[in-house]
Amino acid sequence: MNMVAIFLVNSITKRIDGDKFRGYLSDNKNVTSILENIRKEELKFIFFTKLSPILPFALTNFVFALSGAKLKNILLGGFLGMIPRTLLAVWTGSQAKEIRKLLENPNEGNVQKILIIVLIIVSVGGVMYYLLPKKTQI
Structure with missing residues (x-):
């Protein structure tokens, strides 16, 4: 069911927004840096976000759609991240x-x-790892 929700939120958001929000965010250097870090490892970032038992699915689906994440990564990362949460719930x-x-x-x-607690720690650790700027070696 969440896969359908991801698809619907993504489609509706992109149709209504038309990348205006992403264009607005691109004016901010810090936000641009964060989005670039996420895009480098988009699937892994989405996985860790969906793994979190404290982040609401609807909000993350909306944010990923606004950020321009690829739908296939949102669906796959969402599916893989939901498995441990679903198993725990069952x-x-x-x-x-x-x-x-x-x-x-x-x-x-x-x-x-x-x-x-382990799900929260792994999720927060994974999200922070992909959000923080990477130091480039010279």
């Missing part, structure tokens, strides 16, 4: 009784907490 749903027990006894169920 597993958590199957553990509903355990979650109730966790709510009643907050010191138990550390595996779920650790998995969510």
Whole structure:
């Protein structure tokens, strides 16, 4: 379902915006530098963004469409990044009784907490790696 949402948001945004927003952003050197870093490793950046359990899908879909990211990279990165999140959600749903027990006894169920923290750390680390400017060697 998210693949359809990615496609629709991308199509509608590009039709309405027509790259005006990207043209506006290109006037800012810092933003241009960030967008260039993202474009160099676009698929990996999208993957780490979609991996994050705290970034909303709709917002990232919209931002990627505005930034001019390639639709195939958004779809593939979105799909690959959603797999771990989806598996965690399914597993958590199957553990509903355990979650109730966790709510009643907050010191138990550390595996779920650790998995969510790991997803956040990996996602933030990956996003920051591709956002920060790279030093060129001479």
